[in-house]
Amino acid sequence: MTANKIKIEQLPSDIREAFESITMTVLIWDFLSGTFYSSDSFREFMAHRNHPKQQRPEELELTDPEHRPDYMKFIRKAESGAKTEVAVMKVKMADGDFHYARMSARAVMARSQISVFVMTILDIHDLVHKEKQLSETRMELDG
DSSP states (O other): OOOEEOOGGGSOHHHHHHHHHOSSEEEEEETTTTEEEEOGGGGGBTHHHHTTSOOSGGGOOOBOGGGHHHHHHHHHHHHTOSSOEEEEEEEEBTTSOEEEEEEEEEEEEETTEEEEEEEEEEEOHHHHHHHHHHHHHHHHHHO
16 A cells, blocks of 8 residues: 555545544555545644554554553553554654553444544553642542
8 A cells, every 4th residue: 555645634624623623643544545544633642753654553663662562552452443452551752752542443344344534542651640749639638
């Protein structure tokens, strides 16, 4: 599959409006047309620098090597198309730092093959750290 990156301006207006209103990263692989769509926020991730070389979801280098097996398991489950898969793991940002992210993905099947694969990525790094601080404060107060 040749990954043709389409700019958001080239998308139909209703899809473009949806992309612009979402505060998370959206990635869509349309295997029928050989097209890859991404929201502008994809630039925040290190994997963007290697794109469009990566032509399939499993080729994205989103996580650190330690979390790669978890990422691959997440992708394989999502590729089944049975349901939307959700995972939280650390992803590599464009600046080289790792952030906690909530990812969801699902494949749309056509004739027993994946026709479209959709993934969303939401940076929850600050939220995770605030929850940890809150938990530590609670333990101190209880302790």
